[in-house]
Every structure is written in C-alpha cells, then in structure tokens.
Amino acid sequence: xxxxxxxxxxxxxxxxxxxxxxxxxxxxxxxxxxxxxxxxxxxxxxxxxxxxxxxxxxxxxxxxxxxxxxxxxxxxxxxxxxxxxxxxxxxxxxxxxxxxxxxxxxxxxxxxxxxxxxxxxxxxxxxxxxxxxxxxxxxxxxxxxxxxxxxxxxxxxxxxxxxxxxxxxxxxxxxxxxxxxxxxxxxxxxxxxxxxxxxxxxxxxxxxxxxxxxxxxxxxxxxxxxxxxxxxxxxxxxxxxxx
Amino acid sequence: xxxxxxxxxxxxxxxxxxxxxxxxxxxxxxxxxxxxxxxxxxxxxxxxxxxxxxxxxxxxxxxxxxxxxxxxxxxxxxxxxxxxxxxxxxxxxxxxxxxxxxxxxxxxxxxxxxxxxxxxxxxxxxxxxxxxxxxxxxxxxxxxxxxxxxxxxxxxxxxxxxxxxxxxxxxxxxxxxxxxxxxxxxxxxxxxxxxxxxxxxxxxxxxxxxxxxxxxxxxxxxxxxxxxxxxxxxxxxxxxxxxxxxxxxxxxxxxxxxxxxxxxxxxxxxxxxxxxxxxxxxxxxxxxxxxxxxxxxxxxxxxxxxxxxxxxxxxxxxxxxxxxxxxxxxxxxxxxxxxxxxxxxxxxxxxxxxxxxxxxxxxxxxxxxxxxxxxxxxxxxxxxxxxxxxxxxxxxxxxxxxxxxxxxxxxxxxxxxxxxxxxxxxxxxxxxxxxxxxxxxxxxxxxxxxxxxxxxxxxxxxxxxxxxxxxxxxxxxxxxxxxxxxxxxxxxxxxxxxxxxx
Ligand code: SF4
Ligand code: SF4
Numbered sequence: 001x002x003x004x005x006x007x008x009x010x011x012x013x014x015x016x017x018x019x020x021x022x023x024x025x026x027x028x029x030x031x032x033x034x035x036x037x038x039x040x041x042x043x044x045x046x047x048x049x050x051x052x053x054x055x056x057x058x059x060x061x062x063x064x065x066x067x068x069x070x071x072x073x074x075x076x077x078x079x080x081x082x083x084x085x086x087x088x089x090x091x092x093x094x095x096x097x098x099x100x101x102x103x104x105x106x107x108x109x110x111x112x113x114x115x116x117x118x119x120x121x122x123x124x125x126x127x128x129x130x131x132x133x134x135x136x137x138x139x140x141x142x143x144x145x146x147x148x149x150x151x152x153x154x155x156x157x158x159x160x161x162x163x164x165x166x167x168x169x170x171x172x173x174x175x176x177x178x179x180x181x182x183x184x185x186x187x188x189x190x191x192x193x194x195x196x197x198x199x200x201x202x203x204x205x206x207x208x209x210x211x212x213x214x215x216x217x218x219x220x221x222x223x224x225x226x227x228x229x230x231x232x233x234x235x236x237x238x239x240x241x242x243x
Numbered sequence: 244x245x246x247x248x249x250x251x252x253x254x255x256x257x258x259x260x261x262x263x264x265x266x267x268x269x270x271x272x273x274x275x276x277x278x279x280x281x282x283x284x285x286x287x288x289x290x291x292x293x294x295x296x297x298x299x300x301x302x303x304x305x306x307x308x309x310x311x312x313x314x315x316x317x318x319x320x321x322x323x324x325x326x327x328x329x330x331x332x333x334x335x336x337x338x339x340x341x342x343x344x345x346x347x348x349x350x351x352x353x354x355x356x357x358x359x360x361x362x363x364x365x366x367x368x369x370x371x372x373x374x375x376x377x378x379x380x381x382x383x384x385x386x387x388x389x390x391x392x393x394x395x396x397x398x399x400x401x402x403x404x405x406x407x408x409x410x411x412x413x414x415x416x417x418x419x420x421x422x423x424x425x426x427x428x429x430x431x432x433x434x435x436x437x438x439x440x441x442x443x444x445x446x447x448x449x450x451x452x453x454x455x456x457x458x459x460x461x462x463x464x465x466x467x468x469x470x471x472x473x474x475x476x477x478x479x480x481x482x483x484x485x486x487x488x489x490x491x492x493x494x495x496x497x498x499x500x501x502x503x504x505x506x507x508x509x510x511x512x513x514x515x516x517x518x519x520x521x522x523x524x525x526x527x528x529x530x531x532x533x534x535x536x537x538x539x540x541x542x543x544x545x546x547x548x549x550x551x552x553x554x555x556x557x558x559x560x561x562x563x564x565x566x567x568x569x570x571x572x573x574x575x576x577x578x579x580x581x582x583x584x585x586x587x588x589x590x591x592x593x594x595x596x597x598x599x600x601x602x603x604x605x606x607x608x609x610x611x612x613x614x615x616x617x618x619x620x621x622x623x624x625x626x627x628x629x630x631x632x633x634x635x636x637x638x639x640x641x642x643x644x645x646x647x648x649x650x651x652x653x654x655x656x657x658x659x660x661x662x663x664x665x666x667x668x669x670x671x672x673x674x675x676x677x678x679x680x681x682x683x684x685x686x687x688x689x690x691x692x693x694x695x696x697x698x699x700x701x702x703x704x705x706x707x708x709x710x711x712x713x714x715x716x717x718x719x720x721x722x723x724x725x726x727x728x729x730x731x732x733x734x735x736x737x738x739x740x741x742x743x744x745x
Contacts, residue, residue, distance in 0.1 A: 001571050004564045005505065011557075013512060023519070025526035025541070047441040068441055068532055073540075085526075118398045122423045125741040126448025126529045129492075131398050133518070136511030150396035166369075167350045167422045168401060171393050198442055200367035201426030202359045222448070224528065 015140040018226045020088075027067040027085040030060050034071075038080035042071040048196035062219035063187075063207070064194030113145040114236040117155035117179070121172050121208060123162025127189040127222040131159070139225050146232050152178040157235050158212070161222075163191040163198060164205040176212040182242040184235050186216040188228065193217040244464075244678055246287075247301040251313040254288070257301045261290040262320045268594035268607075270298065271690050272316075272326035273705040274334040276362045283307045284334055284361075287692070287705075289679070296613055298679055305336060312337040322594035325715060333360040348421045348744075351376050359429055366429055379417040381407035386414070389726065393422050400740040404729075411725040416718040423744040431701050436462045436536045436670070436693070439701055444531045446706060447742035452478075452485040453684030454691070454706070454742065455534045460615060460680025461693035462536045466672065471665040473658070474538035479616040480654045481530050482682060483647045484551075488517045489685035490640045490647070491558065493737045494565055497637055500731030501578045506568050513561045520554045523547065538667030548655050559648050566641050579634040583720040583732030586631055590716065597687015599713040599736055602639045603631035609681050609688035616682070621653050633735040672699025684709050686738060708742035 022028060034042060039053045050065035051058060067085065075083040120128055134141040135148075149155050152175040164172055176185065187193040187208040195207030208214050215238060218231045249257055261267045267290040275285045284305040292299045305311055315338035316323040327338040328347035335358040349357070354372020358364065380388055387408050393401035403419040427446055431439035436458070443458045444451050456478055463470060470478075495510015518528045524547055525533045533539050543551075569575055585595070590603035600607040608625045610618045626642040628635035677694035687709030694703040713736060721732050 001505075001568055004509075004568055007560075007564060008509060023523040023526075025524070026522055027526045027532065047438065066441060066445075067527070069526070070441075119394060120399075120401050120423065122425055123400075123741065124445045124448045125400055125739050126445075126451070128398055128400060129448055130528070133511070133515060136515050137508055138512065138515045148398060152394075162423065163425060165423055165425055166352060167424055168393065170352070171401065171422075175394060197445055198425050198427060198430045201430045202364065202366070202368050202370070203424050203426035203429075221445070221531075222529070 013137070015143065016138050018139070018229050020226055020230070022087045022224065024087055026087040027069050028088070029086045030065070030071065030083065031086050032083040033081040034058055034075050034083045035080040038075055038078050041078060042074045042083075045070040045074040048190070048194065050194065050196070061194065063217050064190055064196040065219060066190050066197065066221040068221075113147075114157055114232060114239060115147055115149045115155050116157045116159050116232065117149055117152045117175065118159050118161070119152075119172060119175055121160050121162045121168045121192065122165030122204070123189065123191060127161035127191070130222045130225050130228065131161070131188075133225045134228060139229060141229060141232070144229070144233060144236075146236065152176070153180065155179055156182070156239050157184045157186055157232075159186045159188050160192045160208040160212075160214075161188045163195050164208060164211050166203050166205060169205050169211060172208070172211050182239065184215045184239060185212050186218060186231060186235055187214045188218045188231070189223055190219060190221040193219060197221070244298075244300070247299075249301050249303050251286075251303045251305055254286070254301075254303045254313055254316060255319065258288060258316050258320055258323075261288075261299055261301075265292075267291055267293070267299065268591070269320050269322045269326075270594070270688075271692065271705065271707040272323055272330070273692065273707075274330040274336060274360065275694065275703045276334065276360060278307050279362060284311065284336060286313075286330060286336060289690070289692070291612070293612060311335055312339050314339055315341040317341055321592045322712070322715075325711070332358070334358050335361070346374060346376055348424050349374070350419075350421070359426060366432065376419065378403075378405040378419065379415065380405065381414050385409065393419075402740055406726060406729070408726060411727070413721050413724055413726055413729065416721050418714070418718065420714065420740060421744045423741055425745065427745040428704050428706065431704050433700050435700055436695075439704070440535060443704075446745060447708065447739050448529050449489055449739045450485070450684035450686060450689060450708065450742060451529045451531050452481045452534065453682045453689045454708070456482060456616075456682040457680040457689050457691035458693065458704070459534055459536045460682065461678050461691045462670070462680075462695070464680065465676035465678035465693060465695055466670055468537055468668050468670055470538050471668055472663050473542070473661050474666050475617055476654055476658050476661060477539045477543055477666075478534055479618065479621075480543065480651065480658065481525070481533060482616065483650050483654065484517070484521060484524065485530055486647050486685045487555070487558070487644060487651075488514065488521060490644050491517055491562065493685075493734070494562075494637060494640050494644075496737065497579075497633070497731065497734050498575070500728075500734045501575060503572065503575050506565060506575075509561065509565055509568070513558050513565070516554055516558055516561075520551060523550055535667065537670050538665070540666070542664075542666060543658060548658065551651065551655065555648060555651060559645075562641065562644050569637065576634070578728070578731065579637060579735075580632060581630075582633045582728050583724055583735060584631045585716050585720045587629075589719050590631070593715050593719075594712055595687075595716055596712045597683070597685075597709045598636055598639050598643070599687065599716060601625065601627045602635035604629040607688070609683040612688075613681055617654065617657065620657070621650055623650055633731055636735040675702070686710050687713060689742075706742065706745055708739070710738035710740070711743045714738055714743060
C-alpha cells in the first residue's frame, strides 16, 4: 500500500488549472463560414433544431446543440465553406437571456462558497458522470469552495441534468420548493437546457425551464467538466449579488 | 433469420421448449403493434441459442378485437417478470396470473388505459391521470421501513427504494425504477436509422458505444450490409475502450461504498486519463459520434494509435496498483467478501448477463457466445468467479481489464495491418425488414431489435440493456445483508438506470 502511495506521489499528476481547450478532435463551439446555399442543408442535418438560419448567416442555439458535428459534415460534403468545431473555445456558458460568460470568472475565485444539489431529471447519465468527475484530483472542485450536498434543503444551487421526464416532474418541483432563498437553478447539458435531444414524446415534459425558473444554462452533450466548473463559479458570483 | 409464428395459447409450451428443455435463457420479450399490416398486436420472445450462436425467435399474434391476455410465463421463466409488466404498460396485453401485477414503466401521473406504444397514440400525446403504484412492504412486530429516493444523497441516477428492516438487516427491498423513462422507443418511430442515431447514442452514457453498435448491427443485418473490415476493427476497439473506462470507473467507485478514500482517488485519476483518451480518439468523452449505420465516421490515425498505447500503458500500471491496494487492505476485504451474494442458480434463472453473471460462475459473454465485430479473430478468455459476492464482482472487473488491455494491443496491430481504408458501406432500403443486434457492453450483453417499414423507417425499436437483465438480481443480493452495505452491493453491480428506463 505505501509503495502504491509512493508511486502516486511520484507520477507528478496534480490538480490542474482549469483550461477551456480540448484535444484536436474535440467538437466544441461552432465557427467558420457556411455558404448561403448550404445553410438550409445544415439546418436539415441538425437533429435538434439547433442550427438556425438567419438571413444569409447561421446562428447556433447552444442550449440545444449536441455538438454532434452533422452540420459541419454537411458543409464539408458540399464544399460550402469552412464551418468547423473549435477545439480551443470549448463551450460557452449562457446566463439567462443568452449572455455568454467566459473564463474570466476563474480569475476572481476567492471569497465565496456554493452548495450544490444535483438532480437527474431524466438524463442519459453522461452528464451525471461528468459531475462525478468534478471531484477527481484533476479538477478538485472543492478548492473553489463548491460542495455537493445531500439535500435540496442545504443547497444554494439546483444543478439539473437531463430532459424533464413525466416520472420526475414532481421530484423536480418539490426539490426546488424545498430549497431556501436565495436560490439558483442551473440547466446542465443540452437536455436540461434545450430539451430537444429526444424530441417530444408522451413521457417528456421538456427543458428544465418548463418546470422551474432557470438562471444558468450550460451547453454541451455532456458539458465538459471544465465548462461545468466555469458555470459553477459564475453561479457563485450570481449568488453573492443576490445576498 | 426465421420467426416462428404462434398463437397466444402456445406461448407457454414454446417457452417451455426453449427455456426449460434446452436451457436457453430468455434474452428479451417485447410487444409490437402490427395492426397496420393486418396482423394485430404481437409479442416477441427471444431466446439465446448457444449451440447455433443465434437467437430463437417466436412471435405470438393477438387479435386486436379479441381478448388481449395470455397465461403469464413468469412462473415458468422468472426472467420474464419485467418484460411482461412492460408489455402490459405499453400495449395493454395482460399476463394472467402474474405474481406482480403492478405497473412498471408508467408511474402515478399516467391514466389507466393509456398504452403509449400502440400506433393510435401520437408520439407526443400527453395524457394526465392517476394510477396506483403501491410499494411492497413487510408487516410484523418491530419491523420498520426505510424509504430512499428517487433523489439520492450522492450524484447518482434516480430510483425509489423501500427497505423492510428488522434492525440493521434488510428483509426485503422493493425498487421503483423507470423514473428517467423518456419514451425513446416511441421517439425513434418513423425516423430512418441515420436520423435516429443521435437518440440511440444518448440512451445511456456509460454504454453509448454498445447501444450504438447493437443498433447499427441490427440495421445492417436487416439490410444485408457488410461492414468494411477497418470499421469493424475500429468499432471493436471503441467497445474495448468503453469497457476499460467503465471498469476503471467502477473499481474506483466501489471503495466509495466503504469510504476507502485513497482507492477512490486513484480510481478517479485513472478514469479521467481514460476519458481524455476517449476525447482524443472520438472528439467526445463518451465516444459518441463515431459509429454510424454501415461503418464508422472517423478513422484512427497513426498518432492516435501511439497515444492509445502510451495512455493505456500507464493506466494498466495504475490498475495493477489498485489490485494491490484492495488485496492488502484487510478491512476492505472484510467488507467485500461474502457480502451481497447471488448464487449461480439465481443468476441462471434470472438470465443474468455480464459481470454480474460471470461473478456467480455463469460464463455469459456475448463476445464469445456470438460472432460479431473482430472477436472471432481475437484471442481472449472469459473471466469468471464462483463466490457471487461483491469481492467476486470486483475481481472479475480487475481480470477483465487485463483482458481488455491485451485485446486493445491485438486490435491496434490489426488496425496497423489493415490495408482496406473504406470506413463505411452504403445502406439501401428495400421493403420491410427486421433483425437484432447484440454487443457486450461493460455491464453485459446489450440487445437491440429493429424493425424497418417499407420506406426504411423505424417501425419498432426494442432495447434490452444489460442493466435491465441484471436489476432483478439486486433485491436478491441484498436480502439478509445489513443496510449500510447496500451502497456497496449496489455499486458492485453498477447498473445504469438510463438504459433500463429508456
Ligand atoms: S453540432 Fe449542433 S448545430 Fe451542428 S448539427 Fe449537431 S446539434 Fe446541430
Ligand atoms: S445533455 Fe447529452 S449527456 Fe447530458 S443527459 Fe442529455 S443526452 Fe445525456
């Protein structure tokens, strides 16, 4: 056992600075050009109506986007521009009416705390696994004063993953009501934020904001752990303002 | 693929023939609405035929205007219990004499008489009403109940558990699941396999590759498409990577059930290393967006092969270290040995699959039982243990990791020597077709059934994930153990709810 611990100390892997860049193939934010005659093809290729045509240009609804790469593929197939996923600018985070927050929130990181309750409202569990990864030694979320708590009664922030299913609608409402004021809600991932992943079915209510008021949206399917951390720190800032 | 058509009265006899006389486990049982083609409602029964390395399929046909009921099979084939309840919820076909007539998938806020998978119901038809769902409890002096969930203390998926306790000992566990039911099987109806792909990939995070692969296999088999060799190698490689990620994550998570922190921490870093590798390979940490019907979308370049080798070499050492940590820690061994036992007979009766089955001495592994991917060409062993306890499930995972590392080595060599650079075959749709696909997910065999209509759109998709087959064993495993061991036992199975619930 001590030999193992010694090896762990020696392999020099330590908690990292949070970086918003990813590996070369990572499908992050969508950038680049798309000829106007290809716009409609992209919109058609998009499985969740996230690729939207506005006049001669496109706009991505990041709340819904699955970062699946189908729009990029459509442009490449038709040689209609250089639309691509950025691997540097991994994922933006949206606050209320679509204002983007950036990594700036990482800079002033002291003097706050945030207690988070996770709620799986109907996820595929990938978002939840990524939340679990936040506590590993690479990300070590606790160093920012953010902690996961066992009950909504102890929480400042409700972190919702997954599209709200009919079977969990009541649990989501009750958890929200059980939280003390001031409280915030974060819709984490394309399901909770955009609600389009599976389309409309008899068993789905929709995005989280159909059931409870949402303050922050984190795009991604699933969002990368670094994106979640940026979002959590922004939430801590918002909470401070409300106090 | 041939399907035996039978009458509802003959279901019993057929199940007896396959399951009791021939010892073939029931892989799946599901309903389908074929009223449009004039056939009526049907119930498919799928049995695994080890000797033929194939599935035996029988289909009972119900007249939609007649009595929609049949004699339950659960008393004969215990593995049918959940399937029958699900068919009742979805199609309204009643298994008479079922030992547990409660609903399964649809909870209290759905009205009685609403059968969502019938074709007359629109995809997004929202019906609200009331139905009863009673939790099973025990009565007696000094007994008490502990309700837990659906929202749990940790970051885990939702399920409601009701423990009947005599002091610390669990007498009985009743679980209410299907909270994350999203109606996925209905959502993909009327879509082409390509259009449905993003949904299938998102049935479950832990087994994305396996779900996608089983689905694509079913489609390809139905349409007689031959997948290029290079694509097969890449798919098999991804599937082994997925197993490594999950097994590493699971062995790192099990110590959380007993508060063994150094092991949790080591497991967490190993898992992160493997997930970063996945992102480098696929562009997504859950390996999404590579497998498509007909083949794969991205190649694995020479640089990536080098990276995979490098990262896995480190992870392999780390896994060996975890093994040492577990072995040398007596207090840990004390907690995991003889805890949460599933005897082999139970594993066979419930038609368990994957790690759960293998840890109870039931050598069930689709990689060996069926011919798919590159597995027939690869050299590997199925790992089993006999004790059926938490320790056995841990050891099976540790040993399988070693097997997977070796498989990846073999696969990378095959990839380097593969001359053919085609990644994808074209699909051509013609006429109504149907078939099944299977792949071994990290949790066990994952079965998909796809029926396409004459325009090549999905008429029925049925998904039986490994977790679905193994969940009924959990209440068995916990009975008689103390309640503080529940998290440990639960983690030793590490079943996902997302792919049970769909
Ligand atoms: S990457 Fe986003 S915008 Fe593009 S097709 Fe996929 S979901 Fe639509
Ligand atoms: S956003 Fe994507 S990863 Fe998250 S729950 Fe939905 S499908 Fe799963």
